[in-house]
Amino acid sequence: MRIQDVRATTVTVPLEAPLRHANGCHWGRFVRTIVEVETDNGLIGLGEMGGGGESAEAVFRSMKSYLVGHDPARLEEMRFKIANPTASLYNNRTQVAAALEFACLDILGQAWGVPVSEILGGRVRDSVRFATYSFFRYPDSRSGQGEVRTIDQVIRYIADTKERFGFTTHKIKGGVFPPDYELEVYRAVAAAFPQDSLRFDPNAVWSTGQAIRFGQAIEGLRNDYLEDPVFGLDGMRRTRQMVRVPLATNTVVVDFEQLATNALAPAVDVILLDTTFWGGIRPCIKAAGICETFRLDVAVHSSGELGIQLATMLHLGAVLPYLSFAADAHYHHLKDDIVEGGLLPYRGGAIRVPEGPGLGVRLNRDKLAEYHELYLRLGNYPYDQDPGRPGWVPLVPNDRWADPEDDHPVKIPW
Numbered sequence: 001m002r003i004q005d006v007r008a009t010t011v012t013v014p015l016e017a018p019l020r021h022a023n024g025c026h027w028g029r030f031v032r033t034i035v036e037v038e039t040d041n042g043l044i045g046l047g048e049m050g051g052g053g054e055s056a057e058a059v060f061r062s063m064k065s066y067l068v069g070h071d072p073a074r075l076e077e078m079r080f081k082i083a084n085p086t087a088s089l090y091n092n093r094t095q096v097a098a099a100l101e102f103a104c105l106d107i108l109g110q111a112w113g114v115p116v117s118e119i120l121g122g123r124v125r126d127s128v129r130f131a132t133y134s135f136f137r138y139p140d141s142r143s144g145q146g147e148v149r150t151i152d153q154v155i156r157y158i159a160d161t162k163e164r165f166g167f168t169t170h171k172i173k174g175g176v177f178p179p180d181y182e183l184e185v186y187r188a189v190a191a192a193f194p195q196d197s198l199r200f201d202p203n204a205v206w207s208t209g210q211a212i213r214f215g216q217a218i219e220g221l222r223n224d225y226l227e228d229p230v231f232g233l234d235g236m237r238r239t240r241q242m243v244r245v246p247l248a249t250n251t252v253v254v255d256f257e258q259l260a261t262n263a264l265a266p267a268v269d270v271i272l273l274d275t276t277f278w279g280g281i282r283p284c285i286k287a288a289g290i291c292e293t294f295r296l297d298v299a300v301h302s303s304g305e306l307g308i309q310l311a312t313m314l315h316l317g318a319v320l321p322y323l324s325f326a327a328d329a330h331y332h333h334l335k336d337d338i339v340e341g342g343l344l345p346y347r348g349g350a351i352r353v354p355e356g357p358g359l360g361v362r363l364n365r366d367k368l369a370e371y372h373e374l375y376l377r378l379g380n381y382p383y384d385q386d387p388g389r390p391g392w393v394p395l396v397p398n399d400r401w402a403d404p405e406d407d408h409p410v411k412i413p414w
């Protein structure tokens, strides 16, 4: 079996409302690049990449010259072919390699008649638990609905997702408003949902001093962990010395070099494994093995996903025996999906691991065409810009916070 073609299609899929974060905003939509790898026996494997609100079609087109004639089972060979670590100063393709790994695993599962999780060691669970992913949100430009800004709105949003999806773990994405306001929000959520677990993530934009102050202030609550309160392993290490809450990261331990450093001189307690950032599902499993040895906790990270990437997160979650926490997913903010059957359903806060061969999800080509059209119409958006604050640039550590009282209407072209 040989690879015969590599295709990429950019899609724009609507979100319920724009998601605000420390660097800017997802402007009411996700831009994702859907990758199809086709073999000479007619199988099509699916991959997905995104982030930054931009298309990556051209990068995948350029991979065709590397991959035509390649055996999709030779995954390690492919890694060195396109993402050799010593060449990465010039062409960092870790995330590209990830999307191609997803597609090749999907092909192998179809060829062998097994789900990807069975290739990766076999599942130890049939469904993966997820957390509410609560963002501060602007109202949707068209409907005026979906704003999350005030404390009441955060609590109502979490109560609503708990009701709709069954979540018992709630993650709050902060780093938007002054830390004291976000602390007030977090405490109010803890009081409103006393039986549930909580986690907070300001995307590493606080100073070490702010990180310590916030961390100490939430000691004693039902914290899973405090995620990336400050940037850099040394900032995390200093915070960890002063705060009795586990620290997590998807920012400063995202490769094996950094994982080794963290094992030798611990700075982070929980490693959030992202199938894109780490270069595929298999590197995440290797990293999880190292974490298991050092008794570091792991969880499944979300970098914003449609159904194909969600399937990679489900197969990853299915095969990790040492999975300590509910996974993150932006998925419940989506209004639609490009896979057959539409959005994968949550039951009791969890999603079932697909059971069909390969990744177990197939493309809905009508949806692919519809959302490709939407991409052509709307184009990219700047992930690191806030449509409500033109010209704003965040610092690290930041002090250019948004005002929680500011409810001026934000018009995002659609």
Ligand SMILES: [Mg+2]
Pocket: 201, 203, 227, 228, 249, 250
């Ligand atoms: Mg994070």
